[in-house]
Amino acid sequence: MKSPRKGTVAIAMAAVAVSAMLTASTTASAAPSHASKAADYPCWTSFDNPNPDGGPMMQIYKNCSPDRVGVCAKDIEDNYTHKNGRITLGPNGVALWYWSSTTRGHHYTTYFC
Numbered sequence: 001m002k003s004p005r006k007g008t009v010a011i012a013m014a015a016v017a018v019s020a021m022l023t024a025s026t027t028a029s030a031a032p033s034h035a036s037k038a039a040d041y042p043c044w045t046s047f048d049n050p051n052p053d054g055g056p057m058m059q060i061y062k063n064c065s066p067d068r069v070g071v072c073a074k075d076i077e078d079n080y081t082h083k084n085g086r087i088t089l090g091p092n093g094v095a096l097w098y099w100s101s102t103t104r105g106h107h108y109t110t111y112f113c
Contacts, residue, residue, distance in 0.1 A: 041094055045110040052102045059097040061110045063089040072113035073097040077106045086113050 043064035073082040
């Protein structure tokens with residue numbers, strides 16, 4: 001992933017497999033379930049319950065660029081954008097999408113929209 005440069009927005013697209021093949025590094029990047037302010041979340045995309053295996057999951061995006069961005073959450077395999085649609089964030093803003101259920105073996109991502 002490129003680092004953001006002044007006047008540009010880095011393309012930050014991250015996906016997580018919701019299958020048994022997740023590694024410890026994916027788990028380490030997940031936001032803490034007790035996070036309550038922007039500083040508690042890591043930059044870009046993270047997941048609370050990184051391996052939901054069909055269960056619920058919180059998808060989190062923290063905008064660490066100096067630019068205002070619009071982001072959406074998506075199930076890649078179904079090409080389904082989360083029902084909450086586009087969320088616009090300023091620098092250090094945080095977007096949260098709650099998936100009440102997920103699909104086994106699917107990947108979820110955040111994209112600029």
